[in-house]
Amino acid sequence: MxxxxxxxxxxxxxxxxxxxxxxxxxxxxxxxxxxxxxxxxxxxxxxxxxxxxxxxxxxxxxxxxxxxxxxxxxxxxxxxxxxxxxxxxxxxxxxxxxxxxxxxxxxxxxxxxxxxxxxxxxxxxxxxxxxxxxxxxxxxxxxxxxxxxxxxxxxxxxxxxxxxxxxxxxxxxxxxxxxxxxxxxxxGPVDLRRAVVRRPGKEVTLITHGGSLGKCLTAARTLAEQGIEAEVIDLRCLRPLDMATILESVAKTHRAVIVDEAWRSGSHAAEISARIMEEGFYSLDAPVARVCSAEVPIPYAPQMEDAALPQPTDIVRTVQEMISSHG
Amino acid sequence: MNRDELKDIILSALIGVAPEADPATLRDNVPLRDQLDLDSMDFLNFIIAIHKRLGLEIAETDYPHFATLSSAISFLESKLSKS
Amino acid sequence: MAEFLMPKLGTDMQEGILVEWLKKPGDAVHRGDLIAEVETDKGTIQVECFTSGVLEQILVPEGSTVPVGTVLAIIKEEGAPPEAIRQPVVAAPAAGQTAAAKPLEAPPLAPTVKPSTVGQRALMSPAARKRARELGVDPESIHGTGRGGAISLEDVEKAAAAKAAVSTAPPATTTASVSEPAARMARIRQAIAAAMSRSKREIPHYYLSTSIDMHSALSWLAEKNAALPVPDRILYATLLIKAVALALRETPELNALWDGQQGVIAKDIHIGVAVSLRQGGLIAPAIHHVDRLSLEELMVKLRDLVQRTRTGALRASEMTDPTFTVTNLGEQGVESVYGIINPPQVAIVGFGSIVQRPWIVDGQIVPRPIITATLAADHRVSDGHRGGLFLRALDRWLQEPAKL
Known part of the structure; x- marks a missing residue:
């Protein structure tokens, strides 16, 4: 190592x-x-x-x-x-x-x-x-x-x-x-097409890839302090999608949040959400949520760029809203 | 009234009680109750329909004549020629 | 002011589709008038009202699916003052769609309706709905804690745990908003499945069987029919149904309804007649007060009932209140029928074919037309002794057809 x-x-x-x-x-x-x-x-x-x-x-x-x-x-x-x-x-x-x-x-x-x-x-x-x-x-x-x-x-x-x-x-x-x-x-060699659970959890599944993985893990640590165990899936492969791993996780947690730095409309996050609905509808206990970039050209000014891109606080807030409504 | 006209009357009475019946596939010499799912209420309604259409009294003892299409036609033909 | 509610047309009914209004606002209505057509698992039912007055306002448009107990319309009773117009319960649905659930303020005068059930399907997550179906929990009975009052998986599991001790609820039937024949058939099949599974699960059946000589009854009937024009003729099934009703007068425990704790003897004798549908499935709607009808009246009602059952035009009360069921499979050539009791009834009698059998009459062997009558009854309510008395009385009545 x-x-x-x-x-x-x-x-x-x-x-x-x-x-x-x-x-x-x-x-x-x-x-x-x-x-x-x-x-x-x-x-x-x-x-x-x-x-x-x-x-x-x-x-x-x-x-x-x-x-x-x-x-x-x-x-x-x-x-x-x-x-x-x-x-x-x-x-x-x-x-x-x-x-x-x-x-x-x-x-x-x-x-x-x-x-x-x-x-x-x-x-x-x-x-x-x-x-x-x-x-x-x-x-x-x-x-x-x-x-x-x-x-x-x-x-x-x-x-x-x-x-x-x-x-x-x-x-x-x-x-x-x-x-x-x-x-x-x-x-040795890695399997290109398999998604990996980077952190196990049981209350919500965070589905992400690439640069957003770290943000999801940071958010999951914050959520854990509040007693919410988030499972984090690193897709690794965007095409073809490893739906088996996603569906297995959602069947366990019944909630899914997709975190993707792309814009929301017509996005890959939309594809994943649709596939969960098509193949795992009866697992869902809440509507699938997405945390994506603001639909603006990515700004130059640091504070504005940070505001436009998904951040761990956005992920935490989305999960809290999804779960805390269950009084 | 010829046999074809009688057959049409019988078929329309049958379709009244068994809407799924297809006149094209009903066979003349096979018992109707083997070809169609008729119970005694359906059969009574079938006889009532023929009675109303032709104004004929049909005794219960004559019901066996209505076992097949061709026997029913023959029965009605002779009954009409007598009246 | 009287409210016209979505009726509960069967123990397993959760909701119904308002198919058609047979009256329009402003029409005078009388107690017993048919004012709406409702589609349920068991087909299209015409619903009568229990109030006389003027149909003041329709709250649920045609095509809407609403839960049992929803206020469908307001009837202004004769002599009552006018009332403020109410908000419609359900918005007019888009073509081909079930009406969306719409929150509604608590109605000002709704003593008979729980506000939570008025005009809306409970908000419920897919996982919760699936789990509720698996656990047999009625969504209407669950308190939702999710966003907007939505019922979550956790809410379902808590509700199921809370009522685990008295888990007698039948499985919730899947609801459908379409009314094409295939869907109707699927729902009828599902309703039969739910009722029969529940019956076999909960009711300890006992069976008694007897052979009845139909010689007297059939000879008497043939003679009677010979004198009647075709449309007035009587089928022997009429004799069987009437004889059952008269025998029930003598053994009232069998003409009862199970209330969850005990059989409660019904004051009227409404015989459910099992009518098979041409496309498959069966429905057993009631003929009312059979014991008080002449054979001629009973025959007219039987013909009418069979026809309306097969065309899907039954009335609400016929669906809900049979007190005993008769099933006759003799047409198919079977000799005996061991029926399954249709809850909450407590007994059913099945008749097989009439077959010629050697029979001993006054020491001589003679051919006689014999029918087998089989009673299935709920052992929680009656015992074999009473069941035996019933079959004996049935036999006796059929030997004296002129008294029927």
Whole structure:
């Protein structure tokens, strides 16, 4: 068991992948000489050379397409996009090529592509760099969407993603990068598609992913002081959803709160809520609640950004309202 | 009144008591009570309907003539020709 | 001012659908008039009123589902002063939807109605509703502590624990707002399931059976019918029902209703006649005061009742007050019928087919038409001895058809 930051865990994962498989290469803006916009790939250019650590022009559409082509050609590309906001420029390549070439070719081609990008707000970088669009990606059939919320998952999800025959999108929350956490090298590869109960409880289920996991655990500790035991589920995988884990928990707690940094309307949180209603209606003892971001452009001013994003106090208040009404 | 007209009268009386009856599938020589779920109240209402339509008195002792469609037609035909 | 309430048309009924108003505001109504059609588990029932006056205001629009006891309309009694107009209990429902529950201020004059039941379905979480059904707890009896008075899972479990000692409630039937035939059939099936399960669970049945020679009765009836025009003819079932009513006069313990503690002897003899429905299922509505009807009157009522049962046009009182049931499966060729008592009644008699049997009459073996009558009775209320007296009296009456 070793301790490292989330950023170091990503770097370890990349290094291991590049080391183990000559087909693997990393491509993206500033991943080489600059060491990555968020320093995730620092030192890799020196270690593996410019053939395998490739700086690209500022053209997401182009290098996403290059990655898809390389994957079709037998390589195992890892494409890094600086933030989810910029990835929108490459959405055409994702939706119209990566996600559907297996289907369009009648199963003759597969696209074993891994795409990594940062997501989320809180870093005071304003409205164009702070969104959480992973739920949009989770709308697309044909790809797998994961969000490592722990340092251990940041270390090992890449390894599992590279084993997949179809595209995998890894969303790394920007605020997690400097977080310290434990990594147990002996645990080996992780199951990409299983949600994990990060804290057991019996009165309410908090369902979350990525950067909101820590906020949910903080809220759960506050609630525990008030005698309310919240179960916290880390989805890990947004597509496909591990409904079995969610439903099992809701069957026990009878209440669910979904915490998601994306906007509420038309969100992935709405999808989870609908699925609970469809598949677990008779478990519910209260309407499903959601804690999401305010439906405004994410503000620049610190106090306003904090107010716009879900905070532990919002989660605590939502749970209290849900439970305390039972006199 | 010919046999076809009599058959129509009998069928409409039957449908009055057993709305699920399908005239197209009823067989002429198979007992009606084997083809339709008729109890004695249904049967009485069936006889009453024919009585009202044709103005004929039908004695209880004549009820066995109404066992099948064809026997009922023959019975009514001879009864009408006598009256 | 009199309130016209959603009636309880059976022990298991929780709510009903107001299908159609047969009178409109301003119409004069008389005690006994049919003023509304209500759909229940057992079909569409026409409900009569018990007050004469003027139908002043309709509070529940057609198509609404409301709990038993809800004020459906206000009837201004003859000579009474006008009253302030009341707020409708239920808003007009959107097409195809059950009316939404609407909170209502406590009505100014509602001595017979609990405010909590007026015009609203209890707010209840899905988990609580499911649990209440499993535990057989009536949602109307639970105090909700959730938001807006909603009943939570915890409320249900507390309520169930509180009444565990006297858990005699029948399972709540699922309610439906649709009235297409399939749904009606499903509800009839469910009502039968609830009543029969309860009967077999709670009532210690005993069974007695006897063979009755129908020679006298049938010969007498054939002679009588020969003189009658077709529409006036009498079915032998009429004789059986009348003979049952007269035998019950002699054994009143069997013409009783179980009140939870004991059988209470009914002062009138209202015979429930089991009528099978063409689509399946059965209903046993009552013919009133059978012991006082002539055979001719009884036959007219029987024909009318069978027809209305099968077309779904029964009246409220016919559904609720049979004091004894007769079931006749002879049409299907069975020899004997061991009935299940329909609670809160305490007995039922079943008749099989009339079959020709060798019978000894005055020392000679002769063919005779024989029917098997089987009594099922509640041993909490009567004993085999009384049951035997009943069957003996039944036999005696059937040997003297002219006296029926």
């Amino acid at each position: 070793t301790t490292m930051t989330y950023r170091e865990a990503i770097r370890q994962g990349l290094r291991e992948a590049l080391h183990d498989d000559p087909r693997v290469f990393l491509m993206g803006e500033d991943v080489g000489r600059y060491g990555g916009a968020f320093a995730c790939s620092r030192g890799l250019l020196e270690e593996f050379g410019p053939e395998r650590i490739r700086d690209t022009p500022l053209s997401e559409d182009a290098f996403m397409g290059l990655g898809i082509g390389a994957a079709l050609g037998g390589m195992r590309p890892i494409v890094e996009v600086m933030t989810v906001n910029f990835s929108l420029l490459s959405l055409d390549q994702v939706v119209n090529n990566a996600a559907i070439l297996r289907h369009m070719s009648g199963g003759q081609f597969s696209v074993p592509l891994v795409v990594r990008m940062t997501t989320g707000g809180g870093r005071r970088v304003a409205s164009q760099h702070s969104n959480s669009f992973e739920g949009w990606y989770a709308h697309i059939p044909g790809i797998t969407v994961v969000a490592p919320a722990t340092v251990h998952d940041a270390r090992f999800m890449l390894q599992s993603a590279l084993k997949e025959p179809d595209p995998v999108f890894i969303f790394e929350h920007i605020m997690l990068l400097p977080e310290q956490g434990a990594v147990d090298e002996s645990l």
